Amino acid sequence: MKPQKKPEILSPAGNLKKLKIALEYGADAVYGGVSHFSLRNRSGKEFTFESFREGVKYTHNKGKKIYVTINGFPFNSQLKLLQSHIEKMADLNPDAFIVATPGVIKLTQKIAPHIPIHLSTQANVLNILDAEVFYEMGVRRIIAAREISLKDAISIKEALPNLELEIFIHGSMCFAFSGRCLISALQSGRVPNRGSCANDCRFDYEYYVRNPDNGVMMRLVEEEGVGTHIFNAKDLKLLEHIPMILESNAIDSLKIEGRTKSSYYAGITAYAYKMAVRDFYKGSFRQEIYEQELDTLKNRGFSDGYLIHRPYEKLNTQNHQTAISEGSYQVNAEVSEDGKFALCKFTIRPKEAKEIISPHSPSIRDCENELGRIFTKDGKKFLQFHKILLENGKELEAIHSGNENRILLPAPLPPFSFLRQKIE
Missing domain, CATH: 2.40.30.10 (Translation factors)
Structure with missing residues (x-):
């Protein structure tokens, strides 16, 4: 099948410098946000309203796009503040809002009908039925759940050809189903889908058994070499599948995770994937070259996630040894x-x-x-x-x-x- 349209490389913008670096190294678009309505509290605090406005202007001056993340799950007490935030962001004229809930979709349409809406991966869209519901609500693009298969993405595109589809191709993976994790909330009181995940899945855990008759607690001895990082997911890297993804004609945007990662990460991921996409269309895809660049990044080990294989078919998605990121x-x-x-x-x-x-x-x-x-x-x-x-x-x-x-x-x-x- 002949490719029809080059998908964009979409990079994380954790702050103004990272935004500039991602664009300089090849990103076609960036995403980021201000305040706790953006689903990365740490990165949201790195942008002020003024510096984010500068970032929007800088991006548009380069002829590229910027999407504003407003994909947290608000409480009733936050709705007035959310409305004010949407109004301020709309004044900057970004290229889209990334939102996660039907209520926020309606609110953004009411306040800023001229701003396109992208549905966050937090909405966990995996099938045609859900995609159709959000499309009928006016959503321009769906950022599919990380657990979606390429086959299902193609089916959605065939059913809804005017709906844009975006998938994650690189970055940290959530232990749970695209952010639906309760471990952080239970242990740290920090709720993942409200932007404050404490990354408890990266911690080192010990195993115990308790005898209910006498209350004796015993620590289990682990098998040597197995480790205790029982929830720790490897990082996603879909580089080897780029040709298959592009040939499908189903994907409009290739998204890189990592607003809290380093400036070097922002640059090298954009650089490697932009080079891979460019070379594919030139007929000279050179996987080893792009792999070498991505391997220089600090990582927890790599997995190709679930786009090609279903989650229950995967045996190599966890790193039980260490949560420390290492690179070459x-x-x-x-x-x-x-x-x-x-x-x-x-x-x-x-x-x-x-x-x-x-x-x-x-x-x-x-x-x-x-x-x-x-x-x-x-x-x-x-x-x-x-x-x-x-x-x-x-x-x-x-x-x-x-x-x-x-x-x-x-x-x-x-x-x-x-x-x-x-x-x-």
């Missing part, structure tokens, strides 16, 4: 928006070469001066400092993470480039 590379520094400075994220010393990663790497020219040199090796760009000179003129023998002083670069680099090193 360490990020040493982030380059400033003007390209003249770097901010240290991990130890940098003179004479140590760091790889430069940027969507504009081919435009970086080799050079050398008293500050350092930029050179090419095996088709990759590297930077080696001769001396660590800070913006304030102070010279250091080495610089470590936590030092907020900016480092002078030997030559300007593309905005938001990263310096990184392979972990041996």
Whole structure:
């Protein structure tokens, strides 16, 4: 089947800098929000109304799209505040609202009928019947539940060809059914579908048995190598299935999870998946290259989720060993928006070469001066400092993470480039 329309790459915007980085590295659209009505409290607090407004303007100036997350589940006591929030967000003229409940759909239509509505994955749409109900309510796009199969997505598209479909292709997975988890609420009093999940599924648990006759409690000894992270889900990575997804003609948007993840994550995920989609349509899909970039990200191990296999058929979705995220590379520094400075994220010393990663790497020219040199090796760009000179003129023998002083670069680099090193 010949592909008809390129789906967009939709990236998380946890704050203004991450928004800019995602767009710079290839995202066609971003999503984010302000306040507790956005389903990521931590990221919602990183945006102020003013900085989010700047983000909307920045996105539109690049000819790209931004979707506002208003996908929490409100209490009665919050409805007036919610109405006020929708009005303020509508004034920014975003490209869509992401909402989760029928009531909020009606409210947004009343307040801002000109703003398209995208239905959040929290609504757990898996079938044609539910998709049709929301479509008839005026929903323009459905963000399908993570548990949907590609076969079912195709069926929905065939039944409702004018309804846009969006699926998750990368990021953290919920232990429960797309956010319907009670563990966090039970243990921490933080409710996942109201934006305050404490990630209790990532914790290390111990097993006990209790004798009801005498009250004796005994700790069970685990089998060596099994571990105790019994709820800990691996991260989603659908890269290998991109050709199948694109050939289906059913998916309009490929969504990356991760508003609370790092700037590097925002950049590299957009970069890898944008490259994969672009190359597919060129007829030169090179999975190994994109895989190498995604493997540099901190992760809990990867799974291809449920798009191809049903949940009960999956045996490799959990990481019982550890919830610590690990990757193949360490990020040493982030380059400033003007390209003249770097901010240290991990130890940098003179004479140590760091790889430069940027969507504009081919435009970086080799050079050398008293500050350092930029050179090419095996088709990759590297930077080696001769001396660590800070913006304030102070010279250091080495610089470590936590030092907020900016480092002078030997030559300007593309905005938001990263310096990184392979972990041996």
